[in-house]
Amino acid sequence: MTTAAADREPLTDRGRRTREAVLSSARSVFEHQGYGATRMGDIASAAGVAHGTVYTYFDTKESVLAAVVQQVIEDLLHALHASSAADPLERISDANHRYLTAYSEHARLLQVVEEASFAERQFEEILEQLRATHVQRVAAAIAKLQREDAASADLDPQATAAALCAMVEGFARHWPNPDANNTLTTLWARALGLSEKE
Amino acid sequence: MTTAAADREPLTDRGRRTREAVLSSARSVFEHQGYGATRMGDIASAAGVAHGTVYTYFDTKESVLAAVVQQVIEDLLHALHASSAADPLERISDANHRYLTAYSEHARLLQVVEEASFAERQFEEILEQLRATHVQRVAAAIAKLQREDAASADLDPQATAAALCAMVEGFARHWPNPDANNTLTTLWARALGLSEKE
Amino acid sequence: MTTAAADREPLTDRGRRTREAVLSSARSVFEHQGYGATRMGDIASAAGVAHGTVYTYFDTKESVLAAVVQQVIEDLLHALHASSAADPLERISDANHRYLTAYSEHARLLQVVEEASFAERQFEEILEQLRATHVQRVAAAIAKLQREDAASADLDPQATAAALCAMVEGFARHWPNPDANNTLTTLWARALGLSEKE
């Protein structure tokens, strides 16, 4: 609802192009060097602009990352929408697949955000928010499965969701492999007792 | 010969005490401020020694953290020993309990190590090594359960272990709660199909 | 030919209006923020024009202030004309009144000029010139009073004028109050020995 990374919007096309170039270069440089090791000059060079030009659109290094992150977060939140599949198993597989895909694409940047979160509280909150959202959605999905008698009723949706989300995130972060989805879906299904149904 | 992060071993008793003080203060300061925000002077002040004294025992800031980390890693590796309980469920509960306990105790420092890992490759390797060890042990445990027919045979021990370890680590990091063990043990048991046995 | 600080004269009506707007905004901004703290962009914003437009009419920040100052100096010099009153006391009161009034009106800007005089020699000279003129006029007035036997003959007009001018300026700068004129006139009259007359 609010564009947190407003800084200074370009008014012309040329400006728009420059800002995009800076943003895109920034993402690339951040991913390669991390937050702390990235110099504002690196970003400028990568974008092919002068040192000071970065400050035409962004106030600080922090706000450059914030702008980069905004897009990523939007993408991830988008990937978190519940699946509309009828079959419970498929729903889970679907959701995990979408999240794993999105997460993998942004994995390196998310790590950078985590690094930055030590220096700037803002990013800690962003990550917390993202995780909380993920857990909420999964908890809701579990509750729904329970109402449908498709998942074990004795599981606490909230705690279970937290654990399963941790698994997905951790898996995506440290063991990125193409088969991840199968493994995860199987484990989720078993953990939730999906096999009990019907 | 034994201590890898020794830098410069103290020769006198007084030296030994000073080094300990520095190390202990360092851990505390790192935990409170993070790696990047910690100044060598902060560590010195906290230890009640002069600025330069830290360099009597450690070559760099990095090596101070390395020395602090060493103890933590040893403790965590120790916690990873397989349980000797006879009951499979108990074995899992036992192992997770020990790891969660150890992890919680060192959670903040491990975060700091993660932060430092962006600046100093050394720490990235340490964390990777720790995770790999964790996964290996869990994979071995799963394989053993499978041989005992206590766990579903169709699970890939390696992949499953990776996912479950990710769950434990993520859970310990972001949702530290006292009931964690119950939740985790239940989910592990279901995921592994322990209930199928007998 | 007449305006010394012209930089670039506007050729069109629109230009004339823009230049006036910039000049007027500049004065206001300088008065509020001082010379050093004023950014060219602040002036542009206040005038409702683009950043670069200021440079259409002025070469440098310094020359903007110079243009602003010019008007002020003219006004002050105008206020320095000797009074035409017949009564000596009235002449003094009159002159001081006019100067104090003019000074008060421009007090803040004169302070700004003083600030700028540290960075740009030009303004130091302007202030010196203004003071010198003031002293000359007062010295002449004193000499005239002496010739009329209305002021003590043993006073050195030059030195006395310098001291009295310092008093007026200092008073106007640091203790601006509506009663200033009375106090000053009384002191001047006594100092000059006006009461001795008749």
Next chain:
Amino acid sequence: MTTAAADREPLTDRGRRTREAVLSSARSVFEHQGYGATRMGDIASAAGVAHGTVYTYFDTKESVLAAVVQQVIEDLLHALHASSAADPLERISDANHRYLTAYSEHARLLQVVEEASFAERQFEEILEQLRATHVQRVAAAIAKLQREDAASADLDPQATAAALCAMVEGFARHWPNPDANNTLTTLWARALGLSEKE
């Protein structure tokens, strides 16, 4: 009562010497170049120390000036003590002489402080305080003269003091000449109506 310019006190003799060198060089550089035009590096070079050494004792450029100023203000306040002479005229001459002497010695630095006062409020307050103190002391002296019937009773001590102090300060600032004291004393005496006595 409080040492406002504490920053970081040296603990050793060597440190004490370095701090003094920096302070003394700083004063000299400030006087020559003004506040705004002085670079921290200029101060360091002048003191023969490395760039960073200045920061061993002072937090900011501002605090360097504050430390320099402190000594000056103390000296000036010291010069403001009332004269103990019996003769009223002598008392005035005495006091003015002392103040003019002290002021002249520090005139350039006081100008620099005035310059800095535009950027840093702290210095504005220091100058205001100094002026207020001066006025208070002079007002008290005038009141005393009035009680002794040595000065005209119809003068408002406060307003008169303000005007006379302005005269002294302005005179000292802009027309530093060796004869200043005679001129000022004469004018003060006449203005105060000292001649009326006896």
Next chain:
DNA sequence: CATGAATGAGTCTTCATTCAT
């Protein structure tokens, strides 16, 4: 061993001015 002073490379950020459109 311990101290604390000294070093100086490194970085972010500012902003007057220039320039393409």
Next chain:
DNA sequence: TATGAATGAAGACTCATTCAT
């Protein structure tokens, strides 16, 4: 004329590390 984007030199301040005592 007017615009607003681009430039890049400049400077304050930090802090890990070294060194003289």
